[in-house]
Amino acid sequence: MINIIGPGRVGKTLFNCFKKKNISIKLFSKDDDKSNISGIVIITTQDEKIKNVWTEIKNYNIEAVGHCSGILDSNFFGDIPHFSMHPNFPFSSPLKCDALKNIVWGIEGNSKGIEYAKNLIDILDGKYVIIPQNKKVLYHLAAVIASNFSYGLIKMSKVLYNEIEIDNINHLIDLSIISLNNIKEKGLKGALTGPVSRNDLYTINKEREEFNKIFGNVEVYDFFIDLLYKIKEDE
Template sequence: MVQKPTIVILGVGRLGSALACLASGAGYTVAAVTAEHTETVAAFSKMTGFPAYIDNIKAATLGDVIILTVPDRMLPVVLAELVQGNQLRRGQIMLHTSGVMAGEILAPAREFGVAVGSMHPLQSFADIETARQNLSGSAFAIDGDQEAVAAASHLAADLGGRILQVPPQERIVYHAAACIASNYVVALLHIAERLLSRWTTDEQEALQALLPLVTGTLRNIAEQGTAAALTGPIVRGDATTVSQHLKALPVEFLSVYQSLGQATLQLAGDRIHQTQREIITNLLAMDGIQQKEGDGSHVK
C-alpha cells in the first residue's frame, strides 16, 4: 500500500477545517494547520487534535502537500511569506483552493523545486459543519504542474469527489458558472421569497413554501437533465401567461424575468411553435416594458 503524503493546511476557515477533517478521515496525516489568530488556533487544535500554528513558514516545513485555503486576497501575501521564509523544499507540492485563479499564481514556489497547482471544490460553504457535509462528493477543478495535478486528483478522489481538469485560461469562465449555479440561485430564490411574502406572514414562511418546489426541480434535473426538466409557460408556448406575468410583476424584477425568460426560450428549443416563440420573444424584449417605468410598483 502506497503511503499517503502528509498534509499542511494554511488557513483553517470553513473550507480549510473541512479539508483537514475529511483528509484525516481518508487516511492522510494532517501534520499542521494554521490560522491568523491565537484563539482560533487553540480552539481548532483542541477540537481536532491537529497540531496548529500561527507561523505559516514553520507549518509549511512539516508537510508533503501544502494547501492554501486562505481568501483570494491573501494568497499573494501568504505565498510571499513562504518564499521569503526560504524553508520550502524540493519535492513538496503546493496547492490553493481559489476558484477564479489557476495554480500558476503559485509559480514563485517553483524556485525551490515545489510543484504548484490548484484544487477548487465546486461547492458552497455556509459554515464549518455544512462544509464537512457538502465537501464529500463535490467536483474539484484541478490544474497545475503534473505532480500537483496528480496529488490533488488523488486527494479529491479519496474525499469521494469528482475531478474537473479546467484549463488555466478558462478558470474565470468556470468560476462564473459556479457563481451562477450557487450565488445567483440564492438571489433568485430571495426574489421569489419576497414576491410570495406579500401573502404570507414573513419571508421565512414564504421560503418554506418554496423549498419543496426547489428541491423537486433539482431532483428532476438530477434525474433527467436541465432540458428535459424544464416546465412552465415558456416551454408550453403560453404567451398569454408570460404577458400576464410581465404586467403584474413589480418593475424592479422585470429585467430579471426577461433575461431568464430569454435563456429559457433557448433551452426550450424547437418544443415551442415558431409563432408562439416570436410572440414570447417580443414580450421579453427589454423595450417592451417601458410603459411600466414610473408606476411606483414595488415589493415590500
Template sequence: MKIGFYGAGKVAFSLGKYFKMKNIPLSGYYSQNYNSTIDASEFTSSNAYINLEDLIIESDFIFITTPDDVINEAWQRTKNYNIDGKIIAHASGSLSSHIFNEAKESGAFPLSIHPIFPFSDKYNCYKNLNKAFFTIEGNKTALDAAQSILKVCGNKTIQIDSDKKALYHLACVMSSNLVLALTSISCQYLKDIGFNESEAFSALYPLITSNIESINAKGFNRSLTGPIPRGDETTLRKHLSVICDEHKSLYLDLCRQLLSLSTEAYPEKNYKNVIDILGGGN
C-alpha cells in the same frame, strides 16, 4: 504525503476534517490568528503551528486556504522558505495556479484544487464533501498527487486549463450564489402577498428541490415546465404587468434562455408570439 494548511477558515476546517476521515495524513495548521489555528488543529486532531516555517518543514503538500485577496500575500511569505519538492496549492475557484509565480524556480509544484461545494459552516460541511466534484489545475506532479488523494477519498475530479478558471468560477456562481439571489426575490414576492419569511421559503423549497432532482434524472429539456414551453402568452403578459421594474430585465433574460431550451425540446411548436413578448418586454 502530509498536508498542511496555511489558513484556518471554513474551507481549511472542512477539508482537513474530511481528509482526516479518509486517513490522509495531516501535519496541521498555521494561521496569523492563533486561536483559529488551535481550533482547527483540535477539530482535526493535528498540530497547531506558531510559525509558518515549521508547517512548511513538516508538510509535503501546503494548502494555502486564505481568502482569495490574500493568497498572493501568503504565497510571498511562503516562498521565502525552502519549498523545494513541495506542492503549493490553493482552493480558490477563480484564481489559477499561476498566482504562485516563481514556484518552478523554488523547486515547488503549483496547484489549484477547487471543490464545487458551498462551505457555509466550519464544523459540519465535511460530512457532505464525499458528494463534491473537484476541479484541478496546475503542474503535472501536483496534479498527479491531487488525483491520488482524491481517488482515496472517492471524489470525482476533472482537470481544467488555467485560462478557463474565470469562466469555470462564473458557472459555479451562476448555480450557487445567484440561485440564492433569485430565490430571495421569489420569497420577497410571496411576502408581499402575506407569507412570512419562513412560510415563503418552506413553500418554495419542494419546488426548488424537485426541479433540481428532475434535471438530474431527466436533463434540462425533459424537465421544462411553466408558461414558456407551453407558449402561454397570457401568463407571460400577466407576469410582466406585476413584476417590479428592477427585476424585469432579469426575468426577460431568463425567459429567453428557457425559450432557447423550449425551441430545442419542441421544434414543432410555433413560439413567434412568445418571442415577440420577450423581445418587446411588454
C-alpha cells in the same frame, strides 16, 4: 507529508480527513514557524492571503503546492508542481471527513500539479472536474449563479407573495427543489414545464406586465423567457 496552512473551516476539515486516512499531516496557523515545512503544501487561508503565505514559504523544501480558492488560479506559484483544488461545497464550520465524500472539486494547475490534486482528491473520496488554467472566473461564476443567484430568485417570489399577503413561501422553495431534481433526472429540456413549455403567450405577456409593475423593468423578465425558449428549442 501534507502541510495545511490556514486552520479555518476548509483547512481543519482537510486536516481531520487526511488524519483519519492515516496520512502524515501538519496544520499551521498564523503564528507557527513554517521554516521546517517539507512535502506537499495546501494553503487554506482566506483568498487574499494566499500569495503572501506563498512568498513567506516559497524557498523551503516544498514538493508541490496548491490552494482551495474558487476564483484564483495557481499560475503565480511558478515552475513548482502547483494546483488549485476548489470544493463545490459550503463549509460553514470545520466538518468531519465523511462530509467530503463525493464532493466535486474544480481543479487546475500545471500537469504535475494536476496529478497531485487528483491523488489528494482520491484520498478524500471526492470527484473532480478539470478547469482550463485561465478560466477560473467563468468556473466560479457558474457556481455563483447555481448557488447564490437562486437566493435572488426566491427573493423575487417572496416580493410577489408580499403583494398578495402570503407570508410562508416554503412550498415555493419545495417547488424549486422538485424542479432542480427533475433537471438532474431528465435534463433541462426534458424537465421544462410552465408557460414557455406550452408556448402560452397570453400568460407570458400578462405576467410580463406584472413583473414590470413590481420590479420596474422587463429586461430581466425577457432575458429569462428568452433563455427558457432556448431550452425548449434545445439550443
